[in-house]
Amino acid sequence: MGVIKKIQYNCRHATYLIEKRQHTSLSIKERIQLAIHLSGCSVCRLFQRQSRIINRVAKALFQRSASQRHTLDDTFKREMQDRINEKLSE
C-alpha cells in the first residue's frame, strides 16, 4: 500500500495525533499525516469534534466540583486544632 494510502486508512494513528495535538505541538510530519487523513475521513473529523466537546464538558465538570464547598465536622476541626496547638507548644 502506498504511503499516502496508509495514512488515509490509519484512523488509529490519526486519533492518536488528534489527542496529542490538544496538548502539544505535533512534528511537521505528524501535522501532514493528520491533515491528509482528516481531509478524507469524515469519521475522524467527527471523532475530533466529539473529543473537543468531551474536553469542554470535562473542564466544566471539574470546575463545578472544584467550586463545591464541603465542610469538615466540628469534631475533626477541634481535634486538628488541638494537635496543632500541641505541636506548636513543643
Added chain:
Amino acid sequence: MTIAADPKQWVDRYADYLYSYALARLDNEEQARDLVQETFLAALEKLDQFRGGSTERTWLTAILKYKVIDVYRKKSSGLRAEQIDHAPEVEFFEAENGHWKEAYAPQVLGVENEDPLAHKELATILQKCLQKLPVLWHSIFSMKHMDEMATETICQEMKVTQSNFWVIIHRAKLNLRACIQKAWG
C-alpha cells in the same frame, strides 16, 4: 514585608477549603480528611520554609496537591502493566491498517451542537465514564484537564515515559468517547 505563617488560624481559615480541594480529586471523604490532617502536620514540620512569597492557602494547597498525587500513584500502582499494556486501540481499529472497525466507528450523537441542556446530560454520563477508567488513566486525565499540570510533571510524578503518556491520553479519550456513545444511544 513578608507575611508570617499563622498556624493557629489554619483550621479556621483553610480546613474546609483544603477538604473541598481533596474531595474534588479523590471522591473519598475519609481519604480527603486524612490528607487534610497530613497536610497541616507536614506544614508544621516545614514552617521555616514558608517564605511568605505566596499566601498561606497557596502554600498549604501545594503541599496537599502532592499528597493527592501520591494517592493517585499508589492507587494506580497495582495492575500497572495492564494499564499501560492493555490496548483498547486494538479493539477499536483494524489490526492491518488501523481503520475504524465498523462496530466502533463514532456516530453522530447530537451533542456536537452547542446545546447546553445536552451538555448537562453529557456531564453526568461523562462522570460515570470517568469512574470506569483504569485508575492510572483517570488520574492522568484529571491531572491534565482538572489541574492543567505540565506533561513533564505528570510523567515525573506518575512515573510514566512521555510516549506512555500520549498512549494513555489516547486510550482514555477513546474509551470515554465510546462509553459516552454507548450510554447516549
